[in-house]
Amino acid sequence: MFWVLLLLPAWAVAGLACLRLCLAAVRAAAVDPGAVDREHALTLYEAAFLAGGPRRVADLTMVSMARQRRLLLAHTGWATVVDPRGRDEMERSVIGAIGPGGQSRIAPVRAAAATAEAVRSLADRLVGAGLAVPDGTRSIAAGVRRVRTAAVTVCALGAAALALPLxxxxxxxxxxxxxxxxLTLTLGCLAITRMxxxxxxxxxxxxxxxxxxxxVRHADGTCDDRTYLTSVAVRGVHAVGEPDLRAAFAHREEHTWEHAEERRRRRI
Known part of the structure; x- marks a missing residue:
């Protein structure tokens, strides 16, 4: 009967994952996204948010300021303020995230700017225009990933139970x-959610x-600065053309990964 000790966590993992997904779906159904504004002309910040979320907005802001020589992004992963006067709320959020010293690592600046009030207001406007999904729907995407993980976990626990001497x-x-x-519970939940x-x-x-x-289609065939920033907004920092800027953001990604690994080791 040792296999029962594996069956209980299988049910717990599957049940909790499906319950959280159902609750997320209920919350999403209760949110009125508003009428879609079909005449809305996307700004670069809005395009960045729709393509990659708050962190993409922070990346675009830093790249734009760096191309105007108002922010120095070193290949070592540090950001230095050259012009402390931000031209809009996004730029002021980045400058504020860097701090009064005028210099900081890119990773914490990106994280702080992504959670600034300017980005939250941008998200609310896009949700109100029907162009961005509300928080509940984002929770559905995360819930689907949890249910998929639960299905794999159930399969692994079942295989372990069958491998026991009986x-x-x-x-x-x-x-x-x-x-x-x-397993049927998780797969059924995924099927219903997909439909x-x-x-x-x-x-x-x-x-x-x-x-x-x-x-993106309207930007094809042109080579101005807006087209360059549009590519960054839609595709992320991988569209950055300058080698120094690419090195700065690559160092940022490596630094963030190292911190994530350190946090994981601490949890273990």
């Missing part, structure tokens, strides 16, 4: 059927995705 009076088929129940709320995009609604596509 008495002759305990047929393995019956054990497999017991584990098939929580009801797919696509569960991370940031942009279907209308927002169409506007991003139109923005």
């Amino acid at each position: 008495p002759a009076d305990e047929p393995r088929l019956l054990i497999a059927l017991w584990f098939a129940l929580p 009801e709320v797919h696509p569960y995009a991370r940031w942009a609604s279907p209308a927002g995705q169409r506007l991003i596509g139109a923005l």
Whole structure:
């Protein structure tokens, strides 16, 4: 009966994951995204948010300021303020995140600027225009990932239970059927979610995705500064052309990964 000790966590993982996904779907259904503004002309900040979320907005702001020589992004992963007068709320958020010393690492600046009030206001406006998905729908995307993980966990626990030495009076088929129940729960939940709320995009609604596509098509064939920043907004820092800037953001990604690994080791 040792396999029962594996069946209980399988049910717990599957049940909790499906419950959280259902609650997220209920919250999303209760949110009125508002009428879609089909005549809305996306700004670069809005395009960055719809394509990559708050952190993409922070990246775009820093790249834009660096190209105007008002912010120095060193290849070592440090940001230095050259012009302390921000031209809009996003730039002022980045300058404020760097701090009064005028210099900071890029990773914490990006994280702080992404949670600034200017980005939250931008997100609210896009949700109100029907171009961005509300918080509840974003929770659905995370909930789907949790249910998928739960399904894999149930399969792993079932395989471990079947690998245990069992008495002759305990047929393995019956054990497999017991584990098939929580697996069916997770797969059924995923199927229903896909039929009801797919696509569960991370940031942009279907209308927002169409506007991003139109923005990219209109920018094709031109080589001005706005086109360059549009590529950064839609594709992220991988679209940065300057080697020094690429090195600065690559160092940022490496630094962030090292901190994530350190936090993971501490949890373990």
